[in-house]
Amino acid sequence: MALNGATIDRLVLAYAAALAKPSKADLIALHVVEIDWTLPLDASVAGLSEEAQRVLDVAEAHAERLGLHVEPLLLKARDVGAAIVDEAAAQEADVLVLGLPYRTRFGGDFVIGTTVPYVFKNAPCTVWVVREPMPQEGA
Amino acid sequence: MIGGRRPLQGRKLGDRRVRLERPHSAYFRWTGPGTLTAKAAASVPETPVGRAWARTKAVLIGRPLANEADITERLPKTKALAVFSSDAISSSTYATEEILLLLVTAGAAGLVYSVPISIAIALLLLIVATSYRQIAYAYPSGGGAYAVAKANINQPSALFAAAALIFDYMMTVAVSVAAGIAAVTSVVPELIPWRVELSLIALGLLTVANLRGLRESGNIFAVPTYMYVIGAIGLIVLGVLRVAGGDPAADFTPPPIAPPVEGSAVVSAVLILRAFAFGSVALTGTEAISNGVPAFKPPESRNAATTLTIMALLLGTIFVGITFLAQAYGIVVSETETVISQVGRTVFGDGALYIYFQVSTALILVLAANTGFNGAPRLAQILATDGYLPRQFSFRGDRLAYSWGIVILAVVAGIFIAVFDGSVTALIPMYSIGIFFSFTLSQGGMVVHWLRDRVRGWRLRLGFNLLGAVVTGVVAVIITAAKLERGAWIVLVIVPLFMGLMALIHRQYRAQAAELTISEAAVLAPPHKARRIVVPVNGINRAVVHALNLGRVLGDDIRAVYVTDDEHDGERMRGRWASQVPGVPLVIVESPYRALVGPVLAYLDVLDQAWPPDTEVPITIVVLPEYVARRWWDRILYNQQARRLKSALVGRAHTVVADVPYRRRH
CATH class of the missing domain: 3.40.50.620 (HUPs)
Structure with a gap:
């Protein structure tokens, strides 16, 4: 499952847990830190470290409460979608679960972003996308 | 810090990624900006001796629980009733006997007063329980009489209530364990020379069970409590039906009642008052729930109040019911058999039901100690938080129980058992004295509370609490006076000494705080000394x-x-x-x-x-x-x-x- 630190992560974890639990499958929690092209890929990005680690730590703690063990994996890459797909291939994943926050462009159309379409096109395995519920009117 | 590893090549040219180390993850977890939370691995001892001790502890009391498990350790009403009410409910096994013991001195004429006295005591129980219900709502952080006296009267009275309660909890543990072992030694008299050792072993087992945490101790202690409640209710229903059916004598012949001899008591107001005071021992343990409100599942106060009501109803019903049956069957105090056993044998006969009832009675008598194990450490935690006891008492152990309080309580109770040779007769005069003084203080405190905070219906509540304060005060004085020569003087020495010790500790902590405190407004300059x-x-x-x-x-x-x-x-x-x-x-x-x-x-x-x-x-x-x-x-x-x-x-x-x-x- 790919996590991005947003509130949708909980839903992603819940669905991934529901998938993994019956078959006792391994759960890998993946978070990708996108590195700007102006920086070398192996550069130390101190400001991001704690925040990035926290995304996985929070997921790990939540999984423990659900009685599950997750293997956290933190990546740095130029492109989040490519890193997710490549890691899924390397790990020989059966299912990839992603979260999709409900965002709109200037309050208009729903925006799907670039990561999800990339994963849809290139993932070597089944892909589940958990879209965040639409915010209620006036919320 | 995100450090570099060699980049891994992706499937497409230019898609490279770096897997990052998570060096903290074995021991810590980032839980907020700048906040690391330690995992269990961070507390694992590094030395072989430390690891061996940790493993032994894990076997004995279970694996350490994190703070977040606190909510799962909280008690539902069903288990809380068993954990906090075993002392109160167990008092129904001997309260009737306490009344009859005095009334029998006036012969058969005295015994007719046993039921009216038990009803009066049940009414007092109603007043005290109502008051503690109010306390559970007004002081949800627990503390019972101590919290009420501290908020409404003054510091010395609060310390007196606390010292008296803690001493009584300690005596609850010592007396209950000794009484349980006495039940065993009356079946196997060969074990009498080992009663101290057996008591200490039983105490050790109870201590370990309590160190395993609230939930587990609740699981362990729930069965015997409910066994007794079911047995006692069954006894009363069956007994009342038989009495109503006109067959009170059944197949039991009670021992003959000796007529009043010269020098023995005649039925008088004083005798009835003394019988009332001694029968009020049924109220002991009523306060435990209000001391332990934070141990309940949310909504804590409401659940505590409901449990208190159920406990008071059960206790009142069982106590009055047993007293009624004892009178209906003409049962009197015997040197060879307890009143409750006689009632049980009369109603159930000598068969399996009677044995079940006797076993459950013995078990609940031992488990009354558990109320002490839950009450005293919680009160000690509140006292430690307020700076009246060493801070260690406020720390929770591996299983979220107040381990220091539990261990110290067990050690002191063990000393009392050893010093008094495990004798119930020697220990009992010190029991249930402190509790009545704490009842009086809590009721008195609530009177002041209603005078200050005049909510709707305050006059009626004030009236209840005033009556409760007066009656429990009278009971406290009568019981103390009656037991003074038999050992109650020890309470009158220890409680003030304990109060003095707490005041001394508080003074020490205050002096230290005054020395170390830095004003929140102070801006600290860099070091300037050479x-x-x-x-x-x-x-x-x-x-x-x-x-x-x-x-x-x-x-x-x-x-x-x-x-x-x-x-x-x-x-x-x-x-x-x-x-x-x-x-x-x-x-x-x-x-x-x-x-x-x-x-x-x-x-x-x-x-x-x-x-x-x-x-x-x-x-x-x-x-x-x-x-x-x-x-x-x-x-x-x-x-x-x-x-x-x-x-x-x-x-x-x-x-x-x-x-x-x-x-x-x-």
């Missing part, structure tokens, strides 16, 4: 070099001190030092009297006196080289002088001691 580094050395070796290196980092005003009782040795050391440790002055202190610590301290004093008088005294940092032995038995061979020097330096004005350990792997 630093002087002194390194006592015993030669030139790796440990000394290690210490000197630290000393040089700490400041430039550094000197080494070498104490010797041999003039030639000093000269040799000076020559070697000059060539091997340039830049650090060496002071050789010759000690013809062969002392080490004294000359070093005297040298430090001389340095202080030599400091210019118009400038602020510098901080002297004494850097002590210390060789760390590999094995525990090696340690007695090294560092004895360093330890003595360190002890002598602790508390010296303007002095800081820095230990520099040298381990072999350096």
Whole structure:
């Protein structure tokens, strides 16, 4: 499952847990830190470290409460979608679960972003996308 | 920090990724900005002895629980009833006997008053329970009588309530355990010489069960409590049906009632009042729920109040019911058999039901101790938080139980059992005295509470609490007076001593806080005192070099001190030092009297006196080289002088001691 630190992560974890639990499958929690092209890929990005680690730590703690063990994996890459797909291939994943926050462009159309379409096109395995519920009117 | 690993090539050219290390993840978890939370692995001991102890503890009391498990450790009403009410409900096994014991002195004419007295006591129970329900809502953080007296009366009365309650909880534990073992030894009299040892073993088992945490102890203790409740309710229903069916005599012949002889009591108001006071022992344990409100599942206050109501209804019903049956069947106190056993045998016969009832009675008597184990540590935690007991009492152990309170309670109860030879007769006069004084104080406190906070219906509530305060006060005085010669004086000595101790601890903590507190508005300036580094050395070796290196980092005003009782040795050391440790002055202190610590301290004093008088005294940092032995038995061979020097330096004005350990792997 790919996590991005947003509130949708909980839903992603819940669905991934529901998938993994019956078959006792391994759960890998993946978070990708996108590195700007102006920086070398192996550069130390101190400001991001704690925040990035926290995304996985929070997921790990939540999984423990659900009685599950997750293997956290933190990546740095130029492109989040490519890193997710490549890691899924390397790990020989059966299912990839992603979260999709409900965002709109200037309050208009729903925006799907670039990561999800990339994963849809290139993932070597089944892909589940958990879209965040639409915010209620006036919320 | 995100560090670099070699990039991994993706499937497409240019898609590269780097897997990042998570060095913290074995021991910590980031839970918020700048906040690390330790995992269980961070608390795992590093030494073999520590690990062995941790494993033993895990087997005995279970694996450590994290704070977040607190909510799952909370008790639902069903388990809370068993945990907090076993003492109260168990008192129904002997309260009737206490009444009959006095009334029988007036012969058969006295016994007819047993039911009206038990009803009066049940009404008092209603008042006290109603009051504690109000306390559960008004003081949800627990503390019972202590919290009420502290908020509404004054500090001494709060301390008195706390001391009396804690002593009573301790006696609850001692008496219950001794009574349980007495039940065993009456079946197997050969065990009587071992009753103290058996009591201490039972106490140890109860302690371990309580150290396993609330949820598990609730699981362990729920069964016997409900066994007794079911048995007692069944006994009353069956007994009442039989009495209503006109067959009260059944197949039981009670012992004959001796007619009043010369010098024995006649039925009088005093006798009835004394019987009422002694029967009020049924109320003991009623306060436990209000002390432990935070142990309930949310909504804590409501659940505690509901449990209290159920407990009071059960207790009142069982107590009045048993007293009614005892009177209906003409049962009196016997030296060979308890009243409740006689009632049980009359109603159930000698079969399996009777044995079940007797076993459940014995079990609930032992488990009444559990109320003490839950009440006292919680009260001690509140007292420790308020600064009246050492802070350790407020720390929760591996299983979120207040381990310090549990262990100390068990130790003190064990001492009482040992000192009084495990005798229930010897222990019981000290029991249920403190509780009535705490009832009086809590009721009195609530009277003040209603006078201050005049909510709707306050007059009626005030009236209830005033009546409760007066009645429980009278009961407290009667019981104390009656038991005074038989051992109650011990309570009158220990409770004030305990109060004094708590006041002393509080004064000490307050003085310390006044000394250490820094105003929240204060902005702390950087250090401005000069630093002087002194390194006592015993030669030139790796440990000394290690210490000197630290000393040089700490400041430039550094000197080494070498104490010797041999003039030639000093000269040799000076020559070697000059060539091997340039830049650090060496002071050789010759000690013809062969002392080490004294000359070093005297040298430090001389340095202080030599400091210019118009400038602020510098901080002297004494850097002590210390060789760390590999094995525990090696340690007695090294560092004895360093330890003595360190002890002598602790508390010296303007002095800081820095230990520099040298381990072999350096």
